[in-house]
Amino acid sequence: MEKFKFAVLISGSGTNLQALINKFAFDKRIEICCVISNSEEAYGLERAKNAGIDNLSINHNNFSSRKEFEEALIKSLSEYNPDLIVLAGFMRILSEVFVNRYSDRLVNIHPSLLPKYKGLETHKRVIENKEKYHGVTVHFVDESLDGGPICAQSRIKVETDDPDELKKSIHKLEYELYPTVIEEIANGKLFLSNGKVIRK
Ligand code: GRF
Numbered sequence: 001m002e003k004f005k006f007a008v009l010i011s012g013s014g015t016n017l018q019a020l021i022n023k024f025a026f027d028k029r030i031e032i033c034c035v036i037s038n039s040e041e042a043y044g045l046e047r048a049k050n051a052g053i054d055n056l057s058i059n060h061n062n063f064s065s066r067k068e069f070e071e072a073l074i075k076s077l078s079e080y081n082p083d084l085i086v087l088a089g090f091m092r093i094l095s096e097v098f099v100n101r102y103s104d105r106l107v108n109i110h111p112s113l114l115p116k117y118k119g120l121e122t123h124k125r126v127i128e129n130k131e132k133y134h135g136v137t138v139h140f141v142d143e144s145l146d147g148g149p150i151c152a153q154s155r156i157k158v159e160t161d162d163p164d165e166l167k168k169s170i171h172k173l174e175y176e177l178y179p180t181v182i183e184e185i186a187n188g189k190l191f192l193s194n195g196k197v198i199r200k
Contacts, residue, residue: 004186005033006084007077011091014044016109019175020088020182021051030186033080036073038092054080060092070098084185087141088178096143104192106141107185109178111170113137113153118146123163123170134158134166136173138181140192149197151181151190 008017017035024030035048035055048055056076063069069092077085087108099106112122114137126134135155142148154173160166184190189200 001029003028004030004084005080005082006030006086006182006186007033007080007082008035008044008048008086008088009073009090010035010037010042010044010088011039012042012044012089014042014047014089015171016088016174016178017044018047020086020179021047021053023179023183025051030183033082034076036076038069038090044089066093066095067097070095074098074101084182086178086182093145094141094143099141099143104140107151107181108139108141108146108148109174110137110139110146111167111174112146113155114139114146114150121163123166126158127161127163127166131158134170136170136177138177140197149192149195151185151197152177 008020010017020032024032032053035044035053037045037057038060040057040059042057045055045057058069058072058076060069063072083105085102085106113133113135117125133155135153137153138151140148140151154177156169156173158166181190191198
């Protein structure tokens, strides 16, 4: 049986990538085929290297437009023919062209209970607004910021007023939720049909 292959796009530390590596390193059916970063500095590239996973950086600053950057990204991704593209702290907005090309096959994790708190600094804003709950969302990606059909969420009670502490608790949720959802997608238990998430 052919393996289910997914590519991971990162920009930074890659702790979610590490959770995925830990989950799938010895899986016979599901594998990370490549890790691509838009920055050479991303520590996640080290994590990929250490795990023996193909990795490369494509620095967006070396391109004169988003279109050219994305063309380079698509070219590299195509060499691996991934079944799924997993955004894990990838800090570039992707155009409609990219999103449509990988529609139904592009997922992201966001540190908030979407549709609340799109964008950055979610932990700080959640505390400022005295929210009772905070959490994480895994979603299929559309062309809007942190938008697209939701695959799964998990949440915790907000019991601190320190954004860094809250961030740590949220990260723990992320490391559980993202690998679980990707496994469901790989096993055909969760997919998009006519823009709706179906769970079998
Ligand atoms: C995570 O909080 C993720 O939800 C968000 O970016 C962060 C990436 O962290 N999209 P890391 O690089 O996985 O450590």
